[in-house]
Amino acid sequence: MNHGELLKMGEYNHLSIEGCSPDIIRCLYRFMLRLRRCQEALIKEYYPADEMRCPVHFCIGQEASPAALSLLLSQSDYLLSHHRCHGYYLAKGGSMNALFAEIYGRATGANGGIAGSQDISVHDLNFFSGAILSGSVAIAVGVALGFQTKALRSVAVTAFGDGATDQGIFWEAINYAVLRRLPLVFVCENNRYSTYAPLSKRQGKENISERVQSFGMNVKTVFGNDVALLYSVFSNAIEEAREGRGPCFIEAFTYRWNAHVGPGEDDYLGYRSVAEREFWKKNCPIALLEKQMVGQNLMDSKIKEKMIVEIDQEIATAFQFAKESPFPHLKEWSQLNYNIDTPQADRLLETIDSSFFDQNQKEAMPGPY
Amino acid sequence: MNHGELLKMGEYNHLSIEGCSPDIIRCLYRFMLRLRRCQEALIKEYYPADEMRCPVHFCIGQEASPAALSLLLSQSDYLLSHHRCHGYYLAKGGSMNALFAEIYGRATGANGGIAGSQDISVHDLNFFSGAILSGSVAIAVGVALGFQTKALRSVAVTAFGDGATDQGIFWEAINYAVLRRLPLVFVCENNRYSTYAPLSKRQGKENISERVQSFGMNVKTVFGNDVALLYSVFSNAIEEAREGRGPCFIEAFTYRWNAHVGPGEDDYLGYRSVAEREFWKKNCPIALLEKQMVGQNLMDSKIKEKMIVEIDQEIATAFQFAKESPFPHLKEWSQLNYNIDTPQADRLLETIDSSFFDQNQKEAMPGPY
Amino acid sequence: MTQQTYSKAINQALYQAMELSSNVLVLGQLVDYQSGVFGTTTGLVDKFGTQRVCDFPVAESLMTSTGIGLAMSGMRPVLVHQRVDFMMYSLDAIVNWLSLMRFKSNGKLSLPVTIRAIVGKGWGQGPQHSKSMHAWFAHLPGLRVAVPATAYDIKGLLLESIFGENPTIIIEHRSLFSMTSEVPDIPYRVRFGEAVVRRKGKDVTIVAIGFMVPQALRAAEKLALEGIDAEVLDLRTISPLDEEAICNSVAKTGKLVVMDPAWKSIGMAAEVIALVSEKMGSNFKTKPARICYPNSHTPASSALEVEYYPNETSIANVIRSVVYA
């Protein structure tokens, strides 16, 4: 599978909700709709309010993957995301209030206004993101190694874009995950672009999954706007990882509708074709699911209306919360960067009052290596 | 192909010199014998002389690959090597005198005693090496890009061990070489170990070439002690690269007889099996070739004797040269680290006597990205 | 000679360098799009093509190694990083190869690699988009480091670096990109190791680096109204450092403030103070001071940015305290 082939496909008509319980389908739908509306609202408010003073990477069109994960991870599982992290933050149970407040740079933000949109990291949620490409993919390896060492049944999931696979450290991570059979699921949202640069300009072959597979990794490639499919594929992968049967790499083909960064459009740069955008808008993950749900009487305009009212209420509350929250104030930078407490050392180590050193020793000449 | 399978093979009996001119065969043989004897002599002298005060990575057992390259590269081609570089240095036409003098830390050394064994780099020869793993592999990409930009018919060759393929930057290099179809030949001497750690402890799958191939690279795996085979494979790859038909990756399975570093043995650490060592010693690249040559009357004890006398004379001369050479002396560190000349800038740029700056401008508040 | 912005001056320097020599290449993410890394590379690809204006994969580590190899093969590459932060992936190549090739080749091979690295500030750049790290590069032997503050200097230093023979890192502060100065149209040079007195004064020496230069000048103007006559020295390059210019000025004023847009500890500001101490011992009339960022990463919230970065008031206060101590 690759973007070029998908483009020839027209409207995707493989999406099926058979075998998925209505409850789950409704949850998936609701998550996507909520994420979409929340992004749209932020976009609308970005410039007029002029209070969201940080770079924001919106994820309109890419709601399916976070939606699927939102139902599959427990609190003790870890989710590590790239810069385009709002969906994943919500998937891990992050509150919309704290998200908005973080973007507004307020003290009540998910990170107290310190991190901004692209670095949201909340220890209590075991959710982490960061702006440096591939960084959190590599860190996820360590989290999974920790779980394995402690023989926990937790799983680490790391979500990232195709851009992350340009970096060498990504391949180090793939290799090590296979070598140690780590409880780690890689979710690659391949939206074809790293900022404006298409995959074909950055990689010698458009076959990320094939390459990952050659490292001995289990891989799956899926149409990333089919949320029901993602749900089942993620579910299997997470289950396998949890059972100690090793890592999995899932490549989800999807598309970013909006600009790479910020609330505007960047299509005027001419880096992507109209046909491509049209294809993907026609295959909106929410609309595709809605069609199936309507067909099976799981959705009608009344239900949808009600959902929208609830969601919009949550969004309005979040804006209000953010705007009314105080800005952070700091006098003491040191403690934010260094922890001065040493509870473990206090408990485990002795304090001694002495130090002897024979100052007349000569340095050693080490051997050849 | 992998080391495990090879081990079951017994003595290698595919080596054939058919189709190779006697002159070339003799040169290959002579190069290997010279390299072997030069290494052996250095090993013997290392501790007694106690004057080779730098880490040295000997390459006994791995003479075939440098031998094959020695006949295929012109002066304007570049050869970039890892730490185990003596063979490659000689292959690029480096003098034995300067090699020995460098190891002895003398002013007459290839690098004036500055670099030591593992960093020998001689611009006049277009030969470079360095101790940091994978570094020179990545740099070779740039050299090849330079050739391509200038539309030269030169080729860059980079030689390295299996250890280099652990590093992420190696995979970045493979990807980019394919993407740009660079005139670049990768020579991986897979001797199964990075120091003491076998491949199976470092990589999830023992299939370096398969993985490289999945990036879209042309690959060849060969028994690395068959010098005639290496010669023909390298020759093809270099020719293809020279003709603008893109890069190639060659994995040569071979084995290091001696310790990872230094003149001693490190087998007492028990990291490799006796059977394995025996297998590889039985398949000595020099002995395998000699057998073929004897069969075809290209070699007899008289010819060999004569070669040995010549080689040993060269080695004796090199020792004498090194030992009699002066040590370097330095007072001025700055010029060794910085070039104070600016010939190009002098020629191309104007000197102006002015600078205006409106100090009342306010800094800009950049946008979201 | 026309009034030009900093970013346009960069663009012009690159254009002229590429015209002057076919050995000059520009590599970096998105250098060949119309947006052109904040306008600094816009239009280059139209004139020089994609072989010389190379959009690079998101593989900063390889990019630097590629630059090294290019220079080894006789080219003069310019590498562009949208943020210094992204360049951290390439530090092995910088530390273990780029900075020491001349040394290890016994002075035989120099690598004219120019690395342009941009520092973010404001609009919530946060901890992964605002680091400067110039002290790191200047600590390392074998590299030249420039921190130009004006459009005039960035053009001249960029050209000097491209056609010089040493690997060079040029730190470009994003907040300077829209500032203008008189910029000659011809390709000209600004030499490394030559600081410039931007304002003459006798009461205190303000040594300023990069982005701090306009702030130092504004502070000096303000303090002039109070009768403090500050001398402002713009270092322009920090490796090599114009030690003479620094010592000459302090010899005159006896008082020293160093303004460095970086973390305070173990940075350029410490070096300048140490240098003057070593050379002039107890000839300070008052205690010297540093105006830097706190030893802390950068917060994203605009409210915290205001507290993090030195501002007109805090800068003036420190200068006053040194003058009147």
Added chain:
Amino acid sequence: MTQQTYSKAINQALYQAMELSSNVLVLGQLVDYQSGVFGTTTGLVDKFGTQRVCDFPVAESLMTSTGIGLAMSGMRPVLVHQRVDFMMYSLDAIVNWLSLMRFKSNGKLSLPVTIRAIVGKGWGQGPQHSKSMHAWFAHLPGLRVAVPATAYDIKGLLLESIFGENPTIIIEHRSLFSMTSEVPDIPYRVRFGEAVVRRKGKDVTIVAIGFMVPQALRAAEKLALEGIDAEVLDLRTISPLDEEAICNSVAKTGKLVVMDPAWKSIGMAAEVIALVSEKMGSNFKTKPARICYPNSHTPASSALEVEYYPNETSIANVIRSVVYA
């Protein structure tokens, strides 16, 4: 309390840490072989197994990220680099993630990652095996940096780092590995930010770091014969820095020499001098001085190593010049 080598003290600290807590892991190339990274990890695998004593692929970049992830999941990893030089591949992880996680999490998450990094010297280590880079790490906010000079200190600081809550880099100079001091058998702590006076004196303050400490002490002994009574202060950790101890000593002696096993410019030695200048202004009795390496990479030839590294004579000369200026 027994007399022990520096390397054995490291080994003991690791052993005891792993015994004290199952959260402690050791990761590094070849840590599970009998040779054990110059004996420092020998035997650990026999006791604790390969899940806790992990031989790592030659992928230093990933190794550091793995350490970060381990700490995020509640572990206390110790990463081992045979040379600081090899660690350069991992600087992105250190700069963009390790050092700033506590900050960006708004103080909620600390990462107790300990990085042991060894510095080579002698026997032709050359430019790619002998860098120290401790000034870089100390410049960066969010990291603790220790440069222990004695077996006693390395054990205590290693344990303090493993069971402390901050990411820490411990620079271990290979030439110290065979030096001995009294080392208590129990697991004890040496706190960060506490320098120690290794020799009391009144004529000059010698602030020494790491590998320079034994050399400072030997120089002081030698100079004592000439009637110079030097005070030697061993910083032990450079981030945090014991500013008080430095200022107290210089307040007493009025004269300062800083000995730092690193390149001279923009290093710890500059910081110490700048610090004293800022605090004490013109109270120096003579010009302070730095004893460091030249601003040059390290040559391999033993003949050049002798000229590169400060030696007993050159050290004594500088100290004399500061005392008698």
